[in-house]
Amino acid sequence: MADPHGFQKFNRATPAHRPVPLRLMDYREVYEKAPTGQIEQQASRCMDCGVPFCHEGCPLGNIIPEWNDLVRQDRWREAYDRLHATNNFPEFTGRLCPAPCEGACVLGINDDAVAIKDVELAIVERAFAEGWTTPIKPSLDTGMRVAVVGSGPAGLAAAQQLTRAGHTVTVYERDDRLGGLMRYGVPEYKMEKQWIDRRLEQMRAEGTEFRTGISPTAADLNAFDAVILATGTPVARELPVDGRELTGIYPAMEYLTWQNRVNEGDYPDSAISAKGKKVVIIGGGDTGTDCFGTALRQGAASVTQFDIRPRAPKNRAASTPWPMYPLLYRTATAHEEGEYTITGDESADEIAALGLATKTPGTTLGNRTFSVNTVEFTGNNGNVTQLHGKQVEVINGRRELIDGTDFTLDADLVLIALGFQGAERGGLTHELGVSFDERGRMVRDNDYRAETKPLFPGFKPPVYIAGDNGRGQSLIVWAIAEGRAAAAAADRDLMGESALPIPVTPRTSPLSV
Known part of the structure; x- marks a missing residue:
């Protein structure tokens, strides 16, 4: 069980920041490495509550108390396995997520919340340093082909899940590099792009194919067995x-x-x-x-x-x-x-x-x-x-x-x-006959299936919507959760059943932003 006195022995502490004049001279990340033992101490502040509200606060349903306690016990490899069971990209969320899990932390009722986000990042960085983050190759080939349009966190999460399920996955990205807003929208000082490239190496080794500089047409996608649109909400709100x-x-x-x-x-x-x-x-x-x-x-x-x-x-x-x-x-x-x-x-x-x-x-x-x-x-x-x-x-x-x-x-x-007004209209969405609601979001059902009336003759594959283009402008953690959920829905429709995990948090959870 967790240390029942951890939160009494240790105050909340987060990694120090590089001095302001020094860090403004470059675009390297702001945070310094935590001192030895600090992350373990912070993990011990987790009380392993009888009702862990942090689960509900996290759209991915991360099993936070379990990997906190494993870190406390210096069982880092097991902590990494528990973390990766629910989150494809903890190195992204650990840097960019505003941590709604911490807002829901029970300790936060009358004290400073557990530094969940820092523990999460420390776990995944330890995993990469130790060589634990190896490609997870599928054990079978289903013979099914899936296209994912968009390489932001929702598209990458969907692609990785479907590749590991045995499908042949091709990711299309219209920019010259992969990563979506993580690549060209997020400043380097918040997340260095080497971390995106590092994860992409793993995905390529698992079998995911990436095609950059391409905006696919309906004709390009008609040969696939399923299509997932994860194109985000790039239409900026004007003044x-x-x-x-x-x-x-x-x-x-x-x-x-x-x-x-x-x-x-x-x-x-x-x-x-x-x-x-x-x-x-x-x-x-x-x-x-x-x-x-x-x-x-x-x-x-x-x-x-x-x-x-x-x-x-x-x-x-x-x-x-x-x-x-x-x-x-x-x-x-x-x-x-x-x-x-x-x-x-x-x-x-x-x-x-x-x-x-x-x-x-x-x-x-x-x-x-x-x-x-x-x-x-x-x-x-x-x-x-x-x-x-x-x-x-x-x-x-x-x-x-x-x-x-x-x-x-x-x-x-x-x-x-x-902010952003919604998903982009025209082009592929026009060809597929995707419907939009009054907030500029692509319309979909509870299984992430899009409402489509394809203009392309004989268009066959079902279309799924994942991420901001269906949910509206939101958080990176929601994008990953949506990518995982859409992948599970597509896999179930293709195979009759699916073993892919689905995030436990409802899409409309009132506890998450």
Whole structure:
């Protein structure tokens, strides 16, 4: 059983961060390696509750108390086997997931939650270091061929599950590299792309075939026995205000993609650079925060992030009681960097890298502003120079502009990070006759089967929907869970039954975000 006193003996501790001036000089990951013994101590804080709500908080249904206790006992190999039984890619979720499991942790009722995410990442990295993460090749060949369109976490999870079930799987990706938003949307400092390539090596060795730079047509897919669409929600939400057409205003994902391509070695510099510019980011979510950290690394003169929502409370809001995912004020590593105060003692290299030459000691690199709304952009010679906005307040559940709160902010570069409107229409989805709902999601039934009316004559394979394109913009952990569930549904339809595991958390769990 678990250590009944672990949470009393040890406080929550997470890996340290590299010093801000140092990490802003490169795009390497922010976190340092945990000291020897720290992960085992943190795992011992898990109480192995009689009703482990962390299971419900995790869309994958990870068996968290079991692998926590195995780590506590230094039984790392068994912990890895238990972790991989429910999660194909713990190295992705361990870096990128906001950890709804921790929000549901019973210890979190009156103490700091168990550092579940850190333990998860430590387990999988130990597995790779020890050589435990070997290809799992299928024991039979079913003779069935399955196409997966999209190589984000949902598509990769579906492909790996179906390959291991004995099907011949081909993954189509329209970009030149695999990984979806993990590749070109997530900054390198949050997850280095070598971890994607490392996992892809395992999948290739298992037998999954990958084809990049291809947007398949219905004719291409008609030879398969089943098709899984895992194309995400790439349609960005726009900001329809006066002046939007000015040069210097870009969708956040376009900005992030350029820098990720620079980091991949495709270009010497980004075509959209924040260097020396006054940057304003519109949107307070993860994508906007990713832009925040990227702009700092590019040497922006200043960075301001707008959030239309009011600042969340320091402690869990009453509107999100345990075990729901808590609404509270969070400081991402990028915000931590923005709060860095210039001392005047920075080295010449740090001054050059951070663009500090124009900044005076005592100032910070960036800031966040809450309860504000953008009203208009203005500029000179077709280039944006200023943003005009107002403060907002919530009245009867609606956000209303507050009269007399007009403000103007200088801006040379504006990044719109307001989320995504839904899946992409046209092309393959038009050919397959996929239906969309009012939120821009592809329509599917409870078995992930799409509602299709193919325009291509004689189109035979059933079509399944997995990930954000069916669920709506969501978390990486939900994408993996959906990929696994869609794979199990397709395998069952192809073979009459399926031994593939299905995530235990319902698709509409109120405990998960």
